[in-house]
Amino acid sequence: MNIKEISKLANVSVATVSRVVNNDPKVRQATKEKVEQIMKEFNYKPNSYATRLSKGVTDNIIGLIVPDVGNILFAEMIEVISNQAEKENFTILLCNTNGEYEKEKKFTKILIDYKVKGVIYIPGKYESDKNYTHLKEISLNSVPIVFLDREIKGFDFDGVFLDNENISYNITKEILKTTPKKIYFISGSLDISSANERYLGFKKTIDELEISNEEYEIKYGDFKFDSGYRLGEDILKNHKNDELTIYIANNTMALGFLKILKKNSKKFKRITIAIFGISDVLDMLLDEENYITCKLPNKEIAKKSFELLIDKIKNSYTCDEKRKKILCNTTIINRINQKSF
Amino acid sequence: MNIKEISKLANVSVATVSRVVNNDPKVRQATKEKVEQIMKEFNYKPNSYATRLSKGVTDNIIGLIVPDVGNILFAEMIEVISNQAEKENFTILLCNTNGEYEKEKKFTKILIDYKVKGVIYIPGKYESDKNYTHLKEISLNSVPIVFLDREIKGFDFDGVFLDNENISYNITKEILKTTPKKIYFISGSLDISSANERYLGFKKTIDELEISNEEYEIKYGDFKFDSGYRLGEDILKNHKNDELTIYIANNTMALGFLKILKKNSKKFKRITIAIFGISDVLDMLLDEENYITCKLPNKEIAKKSFELLIDKIKNSYTCDEKRKKILCNTTIINRINQKSF
């Protein structure tokens, strides 16, 4: 069913049908009703491609590129962005990349092709042997884009991030203040900007306090539950001392670590744990431990990234000459129970 | 930049440009290179609306209607669906409804307008005073649709669900086998099909075992952490006995409940907990409790729903005369430590 067929059935011109569809006031009531009746009867729906081509408008869609939709932190960010988008009458094209370069590239091209109004981009690992042409294309096509939570080296797009280095620096300082023993640092891959920054914050304290090489050890995981568990096993097997100090730079790995720790906690006289980012659940699990952590303002940065994007879209500026890089801070929560020592 | 302008700049016809764009082999190499050079130079991108209108094709998009993207269970389902979709070269339009009827309606209309190839629909509450015209429109427009996890009364679309009633029936039977004390049942709103089925399963056991009205009590929450916490407070305040038996029909509420329980657990000689659906985290929290639970095959039903949808799309059948209603079962995990009594 197209407009022509409807017009014939209603004994009017296509122009009139079009007017009815678009609620043009200057079509006579009787005509309008007749046309509407036919449209309903034959369940006529205008072809949106034709409409947009003709009107020269594009859909209100924004693209959302995410490494792992199933990670609760990203999921919460997506939720915030969805809700904001709905209010502004945008729909979201969701692209789950699993952190893979090729998928980021593929999806970016699709988003450009779909003429999305803007893109919120959470990158995966930075791969130095790749040239990220898709991001250059984004620029070339003047598609408004903002980074969220992570960024890509060499691309100075606007973005909203946690102040990872600073927060990590403070957490490390806090934990080393009370526990000058050997500290284990469980890090994510340094090819991810956020993990890298957290590492740098850790290292900064280590250097400032002149902690010797023997007094700290760094382990690298992949952000997943299992990886935290496995690294935990490893550490617990080899750690001889009866005091344990550990700093885990990521939430999900912390859960995995705690799982294995719970099975072995009796071995230790004193356990001190620092975790970058707390959740309701972690909070419950840590109930009786000594720990240092911080609230993760992940929903906040998500909200801000959307606001930033909307601003870019509405004011149609895409050139990021004066880059807006927003860093979100948070406060450290210190639950080290001094009395117990 | 449109095809005409490019054709002029390259001194060829629009047809030739179109051929280059579509990789038609019968364009001479030299011509091809010239055109490509111009296209690159002016960063030409075909207008996809025009292309689709002309070719009469539609985008490979499927719509995903979800009540709460930030709920980890739904997030995991979305992840599975995204990954499957990517393999089949579909992109996902994500619609977060917060379970609200009006949003479901709004998004459904958008999806129809966008001519999506299919829809996976997780409904929120059933509202009996609404007429769900948008679902009738889906049918009228022959958009392939499948329900996931929950369904809507009166619409016999294909769908994939947990076998809620049966699982709940078994959990209840299991828990009442060993703990014939008063049992509290924390339910979600009965306007949600899955919660309703779980309630029915609970009730079936209650009736079969002829449990008296004094021996059970039902509380209604809203699926959120806080709601579990609050109902927990309520129960713990009023429960006089030193043995506590409770069955929580939902994962997130269970977490909230456990939070308040942990603060009060010393009051009880014996605590038995049943939870509909376990997660890594719950597992850790329940470590030392008596509990009954089951794995939630949420990723499985998500995968199946996508497969079902793809099948409908590829074989373009939309009439759900022989409805495919797939129920997924799971096994009960019983960790009640008999020895301790």
Place this chain on the structure above:
DNA sequence: GTGAAAGCGCTAACAT
């Protein structure tokens, strides 16, 4: 108030 017709940007016969 309504209709005729040009145009949106592209594709695909058909012609050369």
Place this chain on the structure above:
DNA sequence: ATGTTAGCGCTTTCAC
């Protein structure tokens, strides 16, 4: 191998 042109379905200007 390349060009001409009639569509795709809708909007919109200009007549009447």
